[in-house]
């Protein structure tokens with residue numbers, strides 16, 4: 001990344017601490033009850049309850065026996081390593097911009113501070129339909145498509161195969177979340193017939209100012225659910241709900257990290273919480289991660305589910321249009337804006 005640019009420097013209060021404790025408590029949940037051919041209803045019910053309490057108490061959990069064959073994850077990871085090892089000029093051939101936000105990018109900002117990372121984004125349902133602008137009165141829509149690099153040649157196939165596996169896992173997790181809230185198993189499916197889901201390949205190069213910068217600044221994921229794979233280097237930190245302390249999520253081989261996003265916080269009327277997280281970088285080691293952001297159709301009106309609100313527990317949020325929220329948020333990722341980026345608390349009742 002050349003000379004250290006002041007745009008990477010975090011304010012004092014947001015810098016990583018030299019010693020961050022490893023989270024002991026982030027639940028590790030075994031998904032085998034839903035991946036065995038004759039799944040026992042009692043085992044599924046207790047699994048849903050486990051996921052419910054993890055979503056409530058942590059907003060994060062890890063899953064094993066998730067049913068995603070290792071070979072797909074290995075293939076996309078290898079393709080990602082090959083892609084990011086290319087010279088900058090080569091990567092910039094698939095540079096994303098404000099017109100097409102899919103492709104390569106190395107100057108993303110989170111909360112107006114630049115992240116120490118490079119990314120490659122691709123959409124899972126092509127073309128992806130979203131509003132043409134974040135302006136509330138503009139009804140125009142646009143269609144987004146992926147840009148695939150020439151090298152490595154297997155990049156596209158690796159990404160598409162992995163996306164198909166993530167889709168299956170995401171629907172299973174949404175079923176368990178529905179059950180945990182006392183809703184019919186397929187309660188959420190309709191929101192995802194059309195999707196704005198995307199996958200990001202993250203590459204965090206070694207950082208000479210690892211004590212001043214972050215790989216990704218503190219944020220909450222705006223969508224419904226995130227399924228993250230991280231390599232063995234580690235660096236993901238979660239803000240623990242009990243005391244507000246930043247704790248490191250210890251890499252668990254072949255597990256996925258799941259976190260509930262802002263949309264589930266709203267749908268569940270705050271029964272579950274989208275928790276703040278960030279990424280610490282390493283002065284010696286590079287790090288790779290692959291988040292899958294499961295997002296509903298652009299025209300989804302996000303609001304607390306009617307089954308979960310009543311007189312005693314009135315809706316905590318006003319409805320908002322997901323597509324407008326998404327395009328507004330994306331806008332702030334490209335450049336430093338003079339305003340705070342859009343957040344769900346702006347729609348609080």
Ligand SMILES: O=C(O)CCC(=O)C(=O)O
Nearest residue numbers: 202216230236279289291
């Ligand atoms: O790299 C990671 O571990 C997490 C990245 C992340 O939180 C994000 O891209 O939203």
Ligand SMILES: [Fe+2]
Nearest residue numbers: 219220221277
């Ligand atoms: Fe995130």
